[in-house]
Amino acid sequence: MKPALGISLELLTLALSLGLAPFIPSGLLFGLYVVCAQLLASYLLHCPAHFIVGSALGIKFSGVHLGRTTISKSISPRLGRVARLMPVPYLSTETASVASASPRRAAAMYASGVSASVSSALLIAAAAIFSEPLAYAAIAWGVAVAYLASDLVLSPRSGDLRRARLAMRRPPAS
DSSP states (O other), X not given: OOHHHHHHHHHHHHXXXXXXGGGSOSSHHHHHHHHHHHHHHHHHHHHHHHHHHHHHTTOOEEEEEEEXXXXXXXXXXXXXXXXXXXXXXXXXXXXXXXXXXXXXXXXXXXXXXXXXXXXXXXXXXXHHTTSSSHHXXXXXXXXXXXXXXXHHHHHHHHSHHHHHHHHXXXXXXX
């Protein structure tokens, strides 16, 4: 699928999902909605962040596809089997475009996905502070901190933070 179309669909899906918030009744259902919104936002903002930052830095993309997460390589085999079952959208870059970008630009593009995912979980947790009861906010913060911790542990091993680190180590293109 063309990158702009795939990114637009992801952002539209996210906007529609978050737009449901005023229509979700308070109580347990709303608490469940907050956690689902965090996970969905983390999932659906990842590729758009890569695309927006990469495009702004001159990196070109050739498509949006569904695939498997690379994080499954960093976790136990049992959990890895489960993680490989969940399809995740990913962007394919034009190799020459990434190679010609400076190491900092390539690293920024790679780091943008994980940064947007974690930030969205934290922002939704912050917004949940205004919900009643406050237990929903506590659960949302628990999810956000767990998401942040898992990304800090797993992403440097096999995810975007690893790619960003490797990009910074390569010599600049001449």
